[in-house]
Amino acid sequence: MNIPFSKVSITGNESKYIDEVLKSGWLTTASKALKFEQLFAQYVGAKYACAVNSCTAALHLAVEAIGIGPGDKVLVPTLTFTASAEVVRYMGADPIFIDVEYGTGLVSPSILKKALREHPDVKAIILVHYAGQAAEMKVTGGEGIIDLCRKHNVKIIEDAAHAFPTKFGDQFIGSFGDITCFSFYANKTITTGEGGMLVTNDEAFYKRAKTMRLHGINRDIWDRFTSVKSSWEYDVVEPGFKYNMPDLNAAIGLAQLEQAEYLRAGRQRCAEYYFRELSDLIAVDLPICYGPYENHSWHIFPLVICPEASVSRNEFIERMSNEGVGVSVHYKPIHRMTYYKQAYKLDPINYPNAEKIWKGTVSLPIYSDLKEEGLRYVCQTVKLLLDKRLNYFFFPKEASRVQLSTK
Ligand SMILES: Cc1ncc(COP(=O)(O)O)c(C=O)c1O
Known part of the structure; x- marks a missing residue:
């Protein structure tokens, strides 16, 4: 695929x-x-x-x-x-x-x-x-x-x-x-x-x-x-x-x-599929949607791969691509960009949350033309790479884990 x-x-x-x-x-x-x-x-x-x-x-x-x-x-x-x-x-x-x-x-x-x-x-x-x-x-x-x-x-x-x-x-x-x-x-x-x-x-x-x-x-x-x-x-x-x-x-x-609303609803369908299929993955934090799903445009569906996962973010992207699934990263934060880092002497230590996101973030495909067969393939591939593939020293981190999406 x-x-x-x-x-x-x-x-x-x-x-x-x-x-x-x-x-x-x-x-x-x-x-x-x-x-x-x-x-x-x-x-x-x-x-x-x-x-x-x-x-x-x-x-x-x-x-x-x-x-x-x-x-x-x-x-x-x-x-x-x-x-x-x-x-x-x-x-x-x-x-x-x-x-x-x-x-x-x-x-x-x-x-x-x-x-x-x-x-x-x-x-x-x-x-x-x-x-x-x-x-x-x-x-x-x-x-x-x-x-x-x-x-x-x-x-x-x-x-x-x-x-x-x-x-x-x-x-x-x-x-x-x-x-x-x-x-x-x-x-x-x-x-x-x-x-x-x-x-x-x-x-x-x-x-x-x-x-x-x-x-x-x-x-x-x-x-x-x-x-x-x-x-x-x-x-x-x-x-x-x-x-x-x-x-x-x-x-x-x-x-x-x-x-616009038809396209938005199509993306919401993709997001709901991802929440349903991927919420059990312990090596992944899904995005939090705090409001009704209908209020979200669902332009991007960004996951964070936790440091305990056995594949790194970059390795994950490469392997997804090898399996035929295009993914992206939103974003390498601005404080890491050469011009701003140098001009404003920016230190990553001042941006702990953006750093945590940046180190593990991957955005999955999300668009109204992406139908169930494609979504199933994306989720199967994600699970293949991330499910039950934790480092041996990993133990569940429920306390620090972000809440999953609430409607
Ligand atoms: C958050 C954000 N702001 C601004 C822009 C710039 O948009 P445009 O390409 O229409 O100038 C983008 C484009 O990706 C964006 O993601």
């Missing part, structure tokens, strides 16, 4: 909408992008959406819009993709890397509280909804992430690259923080090939992001060429960027948006 790590699902109106764009005679940003923005904002319950050509672009526009500048400090979890941190450097500001919770890979309110105590002068946080599960935005009778940030006057930029569609309580991610950024990269929960979306409820942030998305020009290019009352004249009010989403990509996005 050959089970790829990820596979895009094209089951809806993608070809039809692309065809409409091709026949329209206008391939870059126009009515499809506009419609995608409107429907996406509506889906997540935000006032404004700005379609861009990557989540990295959205994050860049977000830090720019909230006014991050040279010397400012921004909290960033160390367990993330490099884009979450690099946009802070684009502005000449400094990321302050923080640890995450073992089991969820998320920044918890208590981790944030400690970071705010140690760095009272931070301007913002880039909060990653790791794997597609929402961080604890609100706590009944206590302080959730939103409360803590408001209390300390810290702006919240949510990196929701993994988190569409994701809910916290009965609200979608995209309706909480100051600005939320989504990714539609090829392997994401919905895709446009390359693409991203910035959403916000703040009109000033939206207007700023919209202007900076297109060279700092004060009107949309497509309006310049297509409006009946069109005029040749435009003004440049800032040295902006070239981050707009072409209609060809937006056409795919519109079709994928229609399928």
Whole structure:
């Protein structure tokens, strides 16, 4: 069998909408992008959406819009993709890397509280909804992430690259923080090939992001060429960027948006299969899902292979690959990346949970096209490599073992 790590699902109106764009005679940003923005904002319950050509672009526009500048400090979890941190450097500001919770890979309110105590002068946080599960935005009778940030006057930029569609309580991610950024990269929960979306409820942030998305020009290019009352004249009010989403990509996005819940439910089916089949493996910690499964986008299903297992993480990956199963790692933490390690003199000792995750983490295939036969093969292969293959000195570590997923 050959089970790829990820596979895009094209089951809806993608070809039809692309065809409409091709026949329209206008391939870059126009009515499809506009419609995608409107429907996406509506889906997540935000006032404004700005379609861009990557989540990295959205994050860049977000830090720019909230006014991050040279010397400012921004909290960033160390367990993330490099884009979450690099946009802070684009502005000449400094990321302050923080640890995450073992089991969820998320920044918890208590981790944030400690970071705010140690760095009272931070301007913002880039909060990653790791794997597609929402961080604890609100706590009944206590302080959730939103409360803590408001209390300390810290702006919240949510990196929701993994988190569409994701809910916290009965609200979608995209309706909480100051600005939320989504990714539609090829392997994401919905895709446009390359693409991203910035959403916000703040009109000033939206207007700023919209202007900076297109060279700092004060009107949309497509309006310049297509409006009946069109005029040749435009003004440049800032040295902006070239981050707009072409209609060809937006056409795919519109079709994928229609399928978003169907695709999410397909990934949930995979996660439930893994929980059912793998929860008895004592050499493996499964991810913790603290909320209803329906609230999780299930973008990534990360296991942690415990140090007591008889195969190392790297050996496991190699052997899975030899058996035809593609797996991946999310992530080598940023504090281990040469640039950040050297520039900020980072010491792994300050990130014990991310270290524990990093040393054993492996992500299994999870996508709606992965059916029972494939899931069975993945689980059989995992069990073959990890079941009853513990080191002889291993004894059950129930006390230190993370809780298994609770619905
Ligand atoms: C957590 C996180 N943030 C940001 C990004 C960047 O997304 P994009 O490739 O759309 O720029 C990714 C991409 O994998 C990601 O995983």
